[in-house]
Amino acid sequence: MTQAPVNVTVTGAAGQIGYALLFRIASGQLLGQDVPVKLRLLEIPQAVKAAEGTAMELDDGAFPLLAGIDIFDDPKQAFEGTNIALLVGARPRSKGMERGDLLEANGGIFKPQGEAINAGAASDIKVLVVGNPANTNALIAQSHAPDVPADRFTAMTRLDHNRALAQLSKKLGVSVTEIKKLAIWGNHSATQYPSVQHAEVAGQSVDVDQAWLESDFIPTVAKRGAAIIEARGLSSAASAASAAIDHVYTWVNGTADGDWTSAAVVSDGSYGVPEGIISSFPVTAAGGEYKIVQGLEIDEFSRARIDASVAELVEERDTVQKLGLI
Ligand SMILES: NC(=O)C1=CN([C@@H]2O[C@H](COP(=O)(O)OP(=O)(O)OC[C@H]3O[C@@H](n4cnc5c(N)ncnc54)[C@H](O)[C@@H]3O)[C@@H](O)[C@H]2O)C=CC1
Numbered sequence: 001m002t003q004a005p006v007n008v009t010v011t012g013a014a015g016q017i018g019y020a021l022l023f024r025i026a027s028g029q030l031l032g033q034d035v036p037v038k039l040r041l042l043e044i045p046q047a048v049k050a051a052e053g054t055a056m057e058l059d060d061g062a063f064p065l066l067a068g069i070d071i072f073d074d075p076k077q078a079f080e081g082t083n084i085a086l087l088v089g090a091r092p093r094s095k096g097m098e099r100g101d102l103l104e105a106n107g108g109i110f111k112p113q114g115e116a117i118n119a120g121a122a123s124d125i126k127v128l129v130v131g132n133p134a135n136t137n138a139l140i141a142q143s144h145a146p147d148v149p150a151d152r153f154t155a156m157t158r159l160d161h162n163r164a165l166a167q168l169s170k171k172l173g174v175s176v177t178e179i180k181k182l183a184i185w186g187n188h189s190a191t192q193y194p195s196v197q198h199a200e201v202a203g204q205s206v207d208v209d210q211a212w213l214e215s216d217f218i219p220t221v222a223k224r225g226a227a228i229i230e231a232r233g234l235s236s237a238a239s240a241a242s243a244a245i246d247h248v249y250t251w252v253n254g255t256a257d258g259d260w261t262s263a264a265v266v267s268d269g270s271y272g273v274p275e276g277i278i279s280s281f282p283v284t285a286a287g288g289e290y291k292i293v294q295g296l297e298i299d300e301f302s303r304a305r306i307d308a309s310v311a312e313l314v315e316e317r318d319t320v321q322k323l324g325l326i
């Protein structure tokens, strides 16, 4: 081993995303093949036993990079000294619900977790919120961590980004690796805007007809979560875990030259998105920081879609404000 282990806290460790995520972290896919990790698992008391079972299986994987596993039911202990926090633990939606319906049920989880991160996490803490409604849960956690730089709190729209890549690659008959500069804007919800306005294949802009974009691509990507629930009877798990791995790996290791990815980050007012809201943008990563891509021209169609999704985020912020969660 070439360095001290990195502490990674995963909440909801006994859940379905946790089960898909933990083995990939232990195998080195979160941070890199030369980076040892110590796992700190947080669960509610009733699920600690199940988390212990997962920890036994992690032991049985004999992962060379796994330097230890601790299990907690107290957020203060779980986030003590942690470098990377994956906030997955929350109730998933079921058929017929929108993610925003989970605001009240799940919002309460993220206030004490934000406070615990503020109190005890390592100074280089990076937080990814996966639990839905992810953007606003991230806002709740961030607002209770005043001593942590706000840009360390992010929410996951990488799954939407990957879904958009997959759909476009099928349509164009090219590999996902050939597509650059796709972007997810706004909320991780049905109002999100997957944009091909700046997308490129082999340096050329992507030529797809507007009717396909509006009636197929955008709704397929934006409603994919509901389609998975309809088909599986459970919300997406392995693909969500995979996107969480991608989000953190890119954050730590950077984006490729000439490309970007999507992540929900604290808005600095760019593109008319109100400051402080956690909204998805096209972002680059370098030196361990995500930065919003600047200076993009936004066409009229994109403007309307971005504004609609951001309006939903403003509503969610106002709701949690009324609930006393921020
Ligand atoms: N942002 C995204 O792209 C996606 C987000 N999600 C969301 O991720 C969340 C988790 O999904 P699943 O793993 O499928 O759910 P799950 O129900 O299988 O697991 C959730 C786990 O969280 C635990 N938990 C609940 N409250 C907790 C707390 N206060 N502290 C620690 N752990 C707690 C539960 O005991 C359970 O083990 C849901 O909110 C789901 O909607 C799911 C897919 C994609």
Ligand SMILES: O=C([O-])CC(=O)C(=O)O
Binding pocket: 092, 093, 099, 132, 159, 224, 225, 226, 228, 235, 236
């Ligand atoms: O749709 C859901 O509730 C789970 C989720 O966030 C997704 O699959 O994108």
